[in-house]
Amino acid sequence: MRNGARRLILFDVDGTLISTQGRAGRALASAITEVLGVSAPMERYRLSGKTDPQIVFELMELCGWPRERVAPHLGRILEAYLSRLDAALPSEHVNVLPGVREVLGALAERDDVRLGLLTGNVQPGAALKVERAGLSRYFEVGAFGSDEEDRNLLVPVARARAAARWGQGFEGSLTVVVGDAEADVRCARAGGARAVAVATGGTPTEVLAALGPDALLPTLADPSVLGALLDGHPGPGTD
């Protein structure tokens, strides 16, 4: 047990905790087709680090649809996506990435750490993915693509929920954002949080390194993971 301030560690979902092997992206594409009658150009678009509403608007922009033409349909598209995701994502198609179960288990045992999600998924989509991965019990709070379309605004949302839940602020580097894409590092910076990048989501290591995250790991199975998440001080009982 350590004295000192508690940390809030916020995990991205896709490419960081789990992989859906493209199933979630295909569910969103087919929802767009269902509602707008347009085939979304997924092959020309990179989803990593984007929020769900941002993905819909940017995909449709590639199809020549201005934002104001898409906006009235966004709610229906996301509803169609969630019902498709439920069917498309049985547990056996959710891959929990290397080291995730072990690191969450180790962090959950510490009384100086609180865990949450920070993801571009809309909240019900994140909940479904995390539940199908068997990881729901670790995450009591989160900030989601349904809170803000701009991921850079999500750290304060997560902090406010954590403060309400645990009665403590997690200012500055007491908040840690863990993610696999450039947008995760940028949103950590925007929120004044520490950024821990993990190269399990398809973004090349050198691209992540160029953004200067506080730590960069090949996977969450790396032996240095607890030190990276806890600012180099894993504390007793964790090595």
Ligand SMILES: [Mg+2]
């Ligand atoms: Mg991700």
